[in-house]
Each structure stands twice: as structure tokens, then as C-alpha cells.
Amino acid sequence: MTNLPMPRPSVILADSDPARIRFIKDCLIRFNLNPIAVSDAEQFESAVLLSNPFLFIIDNMFTHAGGVAVCADIKSRKPNLPCSVILMIPDHNPGLRIAGFKAGMNDYLLKPVSEDELNTKISAYAARIFGEWRAQKIANDASRLQSAVMLEWYSALTYCAAGAEFAEQHVALKQPERSVCEHIRMNIDAILASLYEHITQAHMESLTIQFEKEHCDVAQVLDLYHVRYNALSCIARISLEWHVPVDSLPAFANKNLIGAALDFLLLNAVGVSPAGSVVSLAVSVDFDTAFIHIKDSGGGMDARTKDRLFTPFRKIGEQGKWALGLFLTEKIISFHNGKIFVETVSGGGSTFTFSLPLFHGIK
Numbered sequence: 001m002t003n004l005p006m007p008r009p010s011v012i013l014a015d016s017d018p019a020r021i022r023f024i025k026d027c028l029i030r031f032n033l034n035p036i037a038v039s040d041a042e043q044f045e046s047a048v049l050l051s052n053p054f055l056f057i058i059d060n061m062f063t064h065a066g067g068v069a070v071c072a073d074i075k076s077r078k079p080n081l082p083c084s085v086i087l088m089i090p091d092h093n094p095g096l097r098i099a100g101f102k103a104g105m106n107d108y109l110l111k112p113v114s115e116d117e118l119n120t121k122i123s124a125y126a127a128r129i130f131g132e133w134r135a136q137k138i139a140n141d142a143s144r145l146q147s148a149v150m151l152e153w154y155s156a157l158t159y160c161a162a163g164a165e166f167a168e169q170h171v172a173l174k175q176p177e178r179s180v181c182e183h184i185r186m187n188i189d190a191i192l193a194s195l196y197e198h199i200t201q202a203h204m205e206s207l208t209i210q211f212e213k214e215h216c217d218v219a220q221v222l223d224l225y226h227v228r229y230n231a232l233s234c235i236a237r238i239s240l241e242w243h244v245p246v247d248s249l250p251a252f253a254n255k256n257l258i259g260a261a262l263d264f265l266l267l268n269a270v271g272v273s274p275a276g277s278v279v280s281l282a283v284s285v286d287f288d289t290a291f292i293h294i295k296d297s298g299g300g301m302d303a304r305t306k307d308r309l310f311t312p313f314r315k316i317g318e319q320g321k322w323a324l325g326l327f328l329t330e331k332i333i334s335f336h337n338g339k340i341f342v343e344t345v346s347g348g349g350s351t352f353t354f355s356l357p358l359f360h361g362i363k
Contacts, residue, residue, distance in 0.1 A: 008034040009129050010051045014044055014070065015059040015088070020113065024057060027118050031126040044070070048077075054129045056085045057109070060096055068096065068103045075104035084125060088113060213336075218249040218258060218290065218356065222283070225262050229270070233279060236270050238297075241280035249283070249290050252359045253336050261332045265294045265352050268326075272298030273349075288358045295351040300344045309342060329354075 011028050015021050016039045028035040036051055038044045041063045047053070056074060060067035071085045084106040089096040091110045100108060107125075109117060226242050233240035269279045277297030284291045301309070310330040333340045333354045344350035 008032055009055075010034045010036055010053045011055040011057065011129075012044070012047050012051070012053045013037045013057045014062045014067075015039065015057075016062065017059070020059075020088075023115075024113070024118065027115075027122055031122050033122075033126060033129065048074075054083055055125055056083065058085065058087055059111075060087055060089045060100075068099045068105075071100060071105045072103035084128075086121065086125075213252050213254050215359065216251060216253055216255050218251050218253065218255075219244060219247060221255055221258055221262070222249070222281070222292075225259070225266065226281075229266050229279075232267075232270055236273070237275040238270060238273050239278045241278055241282075243280070243282040246283065246285060249285075249356075250359050251290070251336075251356055253356070257332045257335065258356075261329045261354065262292075264326070264329050265354075269294050269296035269298075269352075272296050274298075285358070290356045290358055291353055292356065293351055293353045295349060297349045300346040300348050300350055302346060306342060306344055310340070 011033050013021060013024055013028070013035050015024070015037070021037045021039075025035040025037060033055075036047050036053070038047050044063075056071075058067040058070055062070060067087050067089075071087060074083070074085055085104065086107045086109055087096070087100045087105045088109045088111050089100065097108055107121060109121065222244055226244075230240055266279070266281070273279050273296045278295075279297065280293075280295045282293045282295075284293070310326055330340050333356075337357050338355040340352065340354040342350055342352050
């Protein structure tokens with residue numbers, strides 16, 4: 001297997017002296033930095049656009065404008081980025097040092113560049129660069145991981161929707177098989193559990209969900225899911241009771257996310273309930289808040305499991321399944337300014353209830 005090189009923070013070295021470029025590049029590589037050497041203005045522009053440098057080392061004679069002007073341009077274009085600029089200036093020209101500092105340079109190297117001075121300064125900058133680079137990498141990784149989490153979550157729910165359609169076909173063909181329901185559940189569990197291999201709990205706890213909301217009628221969403229889970233409950237040989245005593249539940253919400261929460265909670269209820277039992281969904285309204293209750297006929301859970309139910313990567317039950325779906329469901333409900341909680345009796349099933357603020361400003 002080929003070992004890929006690990007990424008390293010980049011340093012742009014702008015100089016037209018080949019011997020000095022080799023000398024400084026060797027030093028940067030020794031400190032595990034990634035030197036990008038450029039010898040003209042066009043190469044410099046390309047390097048700035050294509051890389052995210054943490055340090056510039058620029059000769060004062062670089063381009064016709066000179067290193068001081070280049071330094072000022074960098075600082076004006078990247079005022080908020082953690083990049084430093086070191087100018088290489090001749091020993092006999094102290095005026096350039098003053099001009100350089102006014103332009104925003106952070107440090108200087110005297111020409112001819114000595115090995116001791118170069119090693120000392122690069123050593124000091126390397127420690128700071130790696131700290132800034134790691135902080136930025138963690139932030140970028142967290143952002144990518146959040147996207148990955150939601151992508152996997154939607155992949156699981158897409159599979160669930162496909163499974164529900166498959167369930168409807170089986171009902172139409174009068175071929176009820178509980179194994180279909182179990183197959184759907186196992187695949188979703190596998191998708192969600194696979195995240196554990198790639199994402200730490202710290203990353204998950206920093207997860208935020210940001211999607212567009214709109215004025216919608218959640219009662220219409222519930223009608224859709226009533227049809228879907230009627231089919232799925234038939235395959236699982238479970239009675240589905242559905243109590244929605246109101247015609248409309250106006251809310252400011254994201255229908256897809258509300259559907260995602262319903263998908264997981266209902267699929268979970270069907271999955272843990274034995275054949276011949278009952279799963280129910282009921283809606284109650286208290287002033288400007290709707291409460292959606294989903295009750296299963298499973299074995300319930302103990303106090304320890306209940307306390308950690310909405311945290312990521314906690315094993316649930318004897319089969320060692322992961323509670324990532326419930327964790328994401330709680331995030332979705334929180335995004336809608338609601339709350340989710342569970343009431344459970346060991347051996348007597350569980351009831352998940354989530355609240356959803358209503359918005360009566362729509363017709």
C-alpha cells in the first residue's frame with residue numbers, strides 16, 4: 001500500500017536567487033514545513049491563490065515593486081489571516097527595516113542570510129505556525145465532518161424511504177414479511193454506526209444544524225408519514241394507531257428535517273416492538289405548542305441507558321447499537337426550538353415526545 005505524504009503548513013518563498021532558494025528551502029523542510037518557491041510576480045500570484053500560506057519569506061528585491069510593496073499588498077489582501085511576513089534585507093540599509101515594519105512585515109533576515117539566524121527564526125516561527133495550522137485544520141475538519149454527518153443521516157433516511165416504498169409493494173402483493181422491516185433497520189443502523197469509525201465525540205458535540213425554515217403545515221407531513229408507516233407496520237405485523245385530532249399544525253419549520261426526526265423515531269418504535277403489538281403516534285396541543293408522542297411496545301430501558309440516550313456513540317441494549325440517530329434527532333428538534341424527552345418502563349415500552357412551537361400567522 002502506498003503511504004501518502006502528510007499535509008504540512010505552507011510557506012511561500014519569493015526570491016530570484018537560486019542558491020539562496022535552495023538554502024532556505026532545505027531549512028524549511030527540516031522544520032517539516034512545505035516551501036513553495038516562486039521567482040516572479042506571476043508565480044507569486046498563483047501560489048497565493050492556490051495555497052493557504054502561513055508564512056511569506058520575501059526578498060526586498062523581489063519584482064520591480066520591491067519586497068516592501070509586496071508585503072503591504074499581502075497585508076491588505078489577507079488582513080484577518082494568520083500569515084506572517086519575513087523580509088530579506090541588506091545589512092547596510094536600516095531604512096528598509098523601518099519601511100518594512102510600516103508595511104506590516106513581522107520580522108526580517110539580514111543578507112547575506114546566515115545559517116544560525118535562519119535556523120533560529122524559522123524554529124521560532126515553526127512552533128507558532130504549527131499551532132495556527134492545527135487550529136485551522138481542526139476547524140475545517142469539524143466543518144467537513146458536520147457535512148458528512150448530515151450526508152450519512154440523509155443516506156440512512158433515503159434508505160428508509162425506499163424501504164417504506166418496498167413495504168407498500170409487499171402489502172399490495174400480500175407478502176408480509178417482518179424480515180423486510182428488520183432488513184431496513186439493520187441497514188440504517190449500519191450506516192449510522194459507521195460514523196463512529198471516523199468522528200470523535202468532541203466533533204459530534206460541536207455539531208450545529210443550519211437549514212432554511214419556512215411556513216408549513218406539519219399536519220400534512222404527519223398525513224404523509226401515516227400512509228408510509230401503515231405499510232411498514234403491516235410488514236412488521238404491528239398495529240399502528242394514529243391520533244391527530246387537529247386539521248392543521250402551522251409551524252415555521254424545515255419539513256425535511258421534521259420528516260427525518262419522524263422517520264427515526266417511528267422506525268425505532270416499529271423496530272423494537274414485537275409482532276402483534278401496538279405502535280402509536282398521538283398529537284396534543286397546548287396553546288402555541290404541539291406535542292408529538294410516539295409510543296412503542298418494546299422492552300423499555302433502564303435508568304442508565306435513559307440518562308445517556310441523546311448523547312453520541314453510546315451503546316444501547318444488548319445488541320450494542322449506537323444511539324447516533326437519537327442524538328441527531330435531538331439536534332433537529334433543538335433547531336426548531338423544541339425539546340425531546342422519553343418516558344420508559346422496563347419491560348413496558350417507551351414513549352418519545354417532542355415539542356414543536358406553532359406559528360399561527362399563516363392562513
